[in-house]
């Protein structure tokens with residue numbers, strides 16, 4: 001069966017430096033192209049934590065050095081990360097397609113994701129970004145720039161930004177038009193560039209939308225059949241990293257909620273994936289979500305591995 005699949009790539013698909021990323025995307029492209037070759041429509045989403053951190057850090061350092069590069073706002077850093085990651089991904093996927101004698105256009109869409117100005121996340125910034133500072137530096141930055149600075153696990157002080165929920169994908173019609181033309185699309189990179197509505201304007205805000213939630217929202221909006229979240233583990237576990245560890249092949253929404261309530265999924269890593277999978281699987285009958293590792297994507301879609309989440 002031909003499915004429309006949103007594939008969300010995790011940090012392990014891209015690595016931490018440009019060299020590492022260029023090398024890793026060649027491997028990442030293979031399971032993606034396997035899905036395309038099997039006849040599926042593939043829309044790719046990805047994270048950007050290390051990349052946007054690197055860009056933000058470089059820009060901040062440059063703005064205080066002699067070069068006096070203007071300071072780059074965080075949403076613009078996010079846009080840069082989408083371009084930089086998209087370049088590597090579309091380049092690698094194109095080459096892998098050609099190696100298999102397939103000429104299919106691949107493009108990255110710089111994607112804005114609408115968030116609600118009244119999202120409670122704005123009252124409570126939680127997502128650390130950029131470099132570490134001493135307490136004195138943090139106090140100075142806080143008073144000069146109005147950033148929220150918090151102590152991060154004994155490693156120093158960091159800026160934190162809110163992580164609001166995605167409401168809409170601004171470029172969804174463009175993405176759909178490309179899908180209808182059988183083109184491969186890379187979108188909502190890093191969860192998308194968060195924007196709020198001000199009359200006719202969309203204004204970028206310093207925030208980070210969770211890439212798993214953004215991928216689920218995109219999958220819902222483009223009426224995908226499948227959301228595949230590819231990460232570093234083949235399956236979701238309960239009792240993860242304990243002697244009682246048990247790997248799961250299938251969860252319905254009730255089971256997911258039960259395990260969430262019991263605290264089986266770590267906030268900031270597995271929890272958002274399970275919640276994103278629930279959002280998508282719960283949005284319409286027949287929609288399925290799969291959490292598995294990059295290498296197991298093709299086997300997973302055949303039902304041979306991974307954790308399937310359904311209504």
Ligand code: ADP
Pocket residue numbers: 009010011012047230231232233235236237238239240264265266268269270271
């Ligand atoms: P990504 O970059 O793909 O978003 P994350 O590190 O955010 O990856 O999340 C995936 C990680 O979540 C896994 O590598 C694993 O270490 C961790 N994890 C936490 N809880 C669980 C669980 N219950 N089952 C499986 N993995 C879990």
Ligand code: MG
Pocket residue numbers: 010047268269
């Ligand atoms: Mg993650």
